[in-house]
Amino acid sequence: MKLFKLQSLKFLWTLKPPNRALHGHPRLLASDVHSQYESIRRGKQEIPKYFNYASDVLDKWSEIEKAGKRPPNPAFWWINGKGEEVKWSFEELGFLSRKVANVLTKECGLQKGDRLIVILPRIPEWWLVNVACMRAGIVLIPGVSQLSAKDILYRLQASKATCIITTDKVAPAVDSVASECQFLKTKLMVSKDSREGWLNFTELCKNQAADHSCVKTRIQDPMIIFFTSGTTGSPKMTQHSQGSLGFRPLLSERYWLDLTPSGMIWNTADTGWILTSVASVYDPWVFGSCVFIHNLPQADSAVILNTLCSFPIDVLVGAPTLFRMLVQRDLSSYKFMNLKYCVSGGEPVNPEVMEQWKSQTGVDIHEVYGQTETGIICSVFKGMKIKPGSMGKAAPLYDVQIVDKNANILPPGQQGEIAVRSKPIRPLGFFSEYVDNPKKTAETERGDFYVTGDRGTMDEDGYYQFIGRYDDIIISSGYRIGPFEVESALIEHPAVVEAAVVSSPDPLRGEVVKAFVILSPAFSSSDLKSLTQDLQDHVKKTTAPYKYPRKVEFVQELPKTITGKIKRNELRDKEWGRM
CATH class of the missing domain: 3.40.50.12780 (ANL, N-terminal domain)
Structure with a gap:
């Protein structure tokens, strides 16, 4: 195969191994x-x-x-x-x-x-x-x-x-x-x-x-x-x-x-x-x-879409941010050369984004769930029914369960912590340890399980749904509210580009839902008071009414880690005066 010249890889021209032609290419x-x-x-x-x-x-x-x-x-x-x-x-x-x-x-x-x-x-x-x-x-x-x-x-x-x-x-x-x-x-x-x-x-x-x-x-x-x-x-x-x-x-x-x-x-x-x-x-x-x-020094939706049209790529894998960005464009003018399968991981994909991508491209987005510590432990694999909001079933080699604080397995439909059985045999795909931090390593074990720190549920069919990080769960007037569901509802509104939801102190309810919202440029000059009410009404109609954000703050950007995950803890600490 030809090695094309690169400035930083000039040595490749002279370092090719002896050419050996391939004779026949049976599948x-x-x-x-x-x-x-x-x-x-x-x-x-x-x-x-x-x-x-x-x-x-x-x-x-x-x-x-x-x-x-x-x-x-x-x-x-x-x-x-x-x-x-x-x-x-x-x-x-x-x-x-x-x-x-x-x-x-x-x-x-x-x-x-x-x-x-x-x-x-x-x-x-x-x-x-x-x-x-x-x-x-x-x-x-x-x-x-x-x-x-x-x-x-x-x-x-x-x-x-x-x-x-x-x-x-x-x-x-x-x-x-x-x-x-x-x-x-x-x-x-x-x-x-x-x-x-x-x-x-x-x-x-x-x-x-x-x-x-x-x-x-x-x-x-x-x-x-x-x-x-x-x-x-x-x-x-x-x-x-x-x-x-x-x-x-x-x-x-x-x-x-x-x-x-x-x-x-x-x-x-x-x-x-x-x-x-x-x-x-x-x-x-x-x-x-x-x-x-693709080198992609910057995430450019036009470059990504044109690449999919120009190269025989079967499978596209990316964070939800990628698909949120792509569906902002009119995809009708793009004809993908070979794309058959899309996978997203890192954070849940908003159901609205999945629906838009499917309707415009004809290709489903298959969600996967995992952690740095575990690799992929749940997935919506090919041929599986896709349930919007679900991250699929347990991957091979893993026994995934929803457990309570005492490591008891909870029945379908009940909220708990997502966990993977790690005893008596630790799964092969697991990390070995947190280096030089045995205390943190030990804290990941509860009973016979490795606990992820994420809350979720499992339905009768064995599909898992992510609710939020354990620390991100909002308890308002006794209701447990996961931020992702509220964020997904908000992002369906045309005024919202991105949103982050955290708890905020409230003298009556203990804590309430607060949304930090980045507006679309088309709505930047809107009456913010009226727009706030519109967003609250939208969430009430889209999900359970008690989950709507009682507080809304419009911001230019959201704090994120270097890997692009929203730092909800920073927003939460700011709300609770811990910064």
Whole structure:
């Protein structure tokens, strides 16, 4: 496959492995890779002691590809919207990632178990570093590109990372705090330019050999650490093992992604999110599918829609914000080339947005639910009936229940905390621990369950509905009100672009519902008193009348985490005078 020239990846021109034409392309199901794990899935064989995703999955696909048993579909396809693109086969991915693994081990001196922070946008190097870390047994710590110097300092100090890889844009922020990070030994910069104190990633890769031997890793060895969003308190280091992210999709089949070796998935999430690791690395490549990436320096709805019209993308994955943004446009003029399946996660999708997307595109949005700690634990998979407001059923490998404060399982229809059975056997897809924080790790366990901190319900058919974070629940005059339902009702009103709902003190009711609302420009000059009444009446008609916001405040923006989640705790603390 042709490797197209990139300024930051000039070395790719000269580093292609020997060309091996594929002879014939019989349809290959992912079961060809999964077959050796079928007995494990059926409980007839124990989970293996050793596992490495790079050698046991990616290299296997490379062998299948070289044997001519995989369709002529790239493993990785990247564009930047300016005419530049990169395509890699699995063989090329292996070839290049071995070079990067040599850079990390030979040039940077990193060893198995060392920690590396990578802060890169959606550029091909991010994927090479991911696979290289698997090969070398280095623990990867991804971070979003919007991290401030303060955020970077916290992550470097908390993780004791010995190496960081980033761009020339972020390098000055790293330099401003590096003197306070005693464990940081090596700084690598992805750039065509040089910078004092930094190694040039591109130049080092250019001169490396590609004969790296993959290290032997145990299935419980640490592989990746995510920092949680930090909606309440400082972000925690959530550690996943080789098995929890890499081995899990081998056992769980296509429960949330309907992909084959001829398929192509585009996930628009930021590289610092667990959703990108799950939907742009581990799960698609288990099935030999193509991971499609657009650089997307900014979320531009026209660019996204035109990309869907121009490339054979089967599956689109994104946060609800993506779909809320897209339905604001007239979609009738866009003809998607191949889109069949849409998935949303991170937060619930408003039913109104789901209905608009379906009516204009003919494609359903399938919701998934999970956490940084668990990966995906509920999903609306293909062929399943879609119930608006529901995040589907429990995913394979998980026993999901609604429990009370004493870990008793609650009957269908009753509100409680969403929990996953973790005893006597801890689910494979779970995080190992909060690093250096055993107290917080222990607090996630209640009886035989891992408790998510989210409230929800389950209906008679086994569908789960998200109500809100445990701390976000509003108790007004004895009624329990989840903020998401009120927010969903508000966003259906044409005046509302975005809304956040929290509790506010009230002398009579204890607390009441307050809505913070961002208005559409068309309504910015409205009579706010009259508009407030209109919004309140709208909510009363859309949902139970007692849930309407008795207080409404119009704002220009809402406080959010670096991953885009609304910081309701900040709004709540402001209301209660705790700031």
